Structures are given as structure tokens and as C-alpha cells.
Amino acid sequence: MRRHFTATGFVVEGDRTLLHWHKGLRQWMPPGGHVEPDEDPVAAVLREVREECGLAAEVIPSVAALPFAYPGQLPPPQAVLLEDSHESGDPHQHVDLIYFCRPLDGSEHVLSDGFHWVDEATLRANQPLDLAACGVAVPLSDDVRLLAIRAIEAARQERG
Numbered sequence: 001m002r003r004h005f006t007a008t009g010f011v012v013e014g015d016r017t018l019l020h021w022h023k024g025l026r027q028w029m030p031p032g033g034h035v036e037p038d039e040d041p042v043a044a045v046l047r048e049v050r051e052e053c054g055l056a057a058e059v060i061p062s063v064a065a066l067p068f069a070y071p072g073q074l075p076p077p078q079a080v081l082l083e084d085s086h087e088s089g090d091p092h093q094h095v096d097l098i099y100f101c102r103p104l105d106g107s108e109h110v111l112s113d114g115f116h117w118v119d120e121a122t123l124r125a126n127q128p129l130d131l132a133a134c135g136v137a138v139p140l141s142d143d144v145r146l147l148a149i150r151a152i153e154a155a156r157q158e159r160g
Contacts, residue, residue, distance in 0.1 A: 007045035008029075020052070030144070032096070046059070055103050078098050080095065
């Protein structure tokens, strides 16, 4: 089966993270998308966050960089998921590199349409999120909900 590399970013601010309703997948998702040719996954996730929700962000490192200048180092993802995809009628899999991110200090917080901050209490209570367009509440998938909680915890731990 063919595989595409993707990068996804759970953007955290305080005790909340950004999600949007993905019409094609019919589920709540954080920003993310395909890694482009010659693009590293960190550049990809930051580009996707900027393009999809309008925020300049940075990756929250999961481990400290090793003490050498060369070769360069990229922060490793928090998780790697293998997801079946049927985009464009072409069955394939996504190797999805999951990063936890935060908005850059001073970046504007004007969100693109469809993105909503979801707080930790809502995630922990496993409450469905309302689709404003149709007045229906839709639950989050377990992977999105649990990774969102983990992202908030990681950001809190890093803040100390």
C-alpha cells in the first residue's frame, strides 16, 4: 500500500487546544497535512498551522537537543500514527507525525473560520463538540481527544 507522510500539530494555549471540523473526514481534527517534497516535518507542521488556522507557532520539544552543532537536529514527534486514507478515491495510508505546538509570543490570535479552542475540562469529560452549522454535537475520536489532553499536559509541564 502506498504511504504519504503527514504532519499534525496540536496547538496549545493555556488549558486549551485548537480543533476544527474536517468536512472530508467528518471528524474534529487539529491542523495538519501532507509533508511536501524537500520539506522537513517540523517545517510542514508549522506551515500547516499557519495556513489552516492563521497562527504562527513553534513546536514544543519532547526531548532536549543533544549538545552538538552538526548535523542539525529536528525535534522528534510526540507520536507517529498510521492512518488509512481514501482522499481523492485513492486508498493509501498516512504516516502522521504528531507534534505539540504553541502560538509564538506576540502572534495574532485571529483564527481562520472553523477553528475553535477546546478546553481541557471538555476533553477530559469526553463531551461532544457542537457543529455550529447544523446544531448537532459530535464526539471526538479517542486518538484526537487523548492526544489533545497529552498536548495540554506537555505544555503545562514545560511551563513549569
